[in-house]
């Protein structure tokens with residue numbers, strides 16, 4: 230018996246870092262996906278094959294002793310085959326670049342939870358999301374769950390620590406040009422750097438949080454009107470706050486400057502320090518923005534919002 234599921238990746242449109250201090254962030258799912266195929270097999274091995282390597286282990290191992298980025302899959306499979314006389318083969322196929330803030334690990338957890346659980350029973354999206362967040366905690370203990378949520382349900386979402394998630398019902402038609410610095414970033418150490426900035430500049434940081442909160446409220450209104458130009462201005466403004474807290478670098482700045490020339494606005498997405506930037510475009514400036522970035526040898530591609538979320542088949 231085989232089952233298959235796919236999940237989109239995500240970008241943070243607004244509010245990264247400030248979200249850690251209680252401000253709202255806005256995320257959206259993107260039309261780049263991870264597909265997981267799970268199959269019951271004879272024997273009692275859990276075997277995972279992916280383009281970043283393989284992992285094969287017997288069940289009942291301690292998760293803390295497994296040193297592999299594939300361990301969320303092992304965690305999910307091991308949990309499901311308790312008291313069942315079967316092994317599981319898992320195959321992971323991805324078109325989301327890894328480790329650059331585009332939600333590859335959350336998409337793995339969501340598609341993995343759906344494909345593996347479907348071998349044993351029917352599950353709701355809500356249950357799959359809970360399993361996916363548990364699995365993601367095996368690699369990022371303090372995950373807010375925001376990424377897994379947007380990957381499961383698709384579309385655009387607002388998230389804050391106090392109130393959790395709210396789906397934003399608008400369906401904007403913009404294109405995002407994502408440029409990848411190909412510098413892997415450690416979210417944890419960049420978040421620690423921002424904490425240091427905050428401790429040294431309490432007043433300034435508090436002002437920035439207020440400005441970001443105001444900006445997000447404006448963005449929520451703009452999303453209802455679908456004004457891509459207005460949204461672009463907010464993106465550029467948000468980038469200034471990210472520059473101030475020190476999460477940018479020369480390569481990101483260069484990509485943003487190039488992106489801003491032809492698009493409506495460009496900023497870092499995610500933790501910064503490496504990872505990706507995005508530029509907001511529509512059909513009038515999409516190709517030009519891609520050409521500008523490619524002419525400077527930057528690795529870039531365009532995405533749209535994914536409104537489907539988790540898909541099982």
Ligand code: PMV
Pocket residue numbers: 241244245246247248249329330331332373416420498499500501504
């Ligand atoms: O680059 P990512 O996708 O890991 O984004 C991190 C987002 C932060 O706001 C910097 C941290 C967080 O936990 O929200």
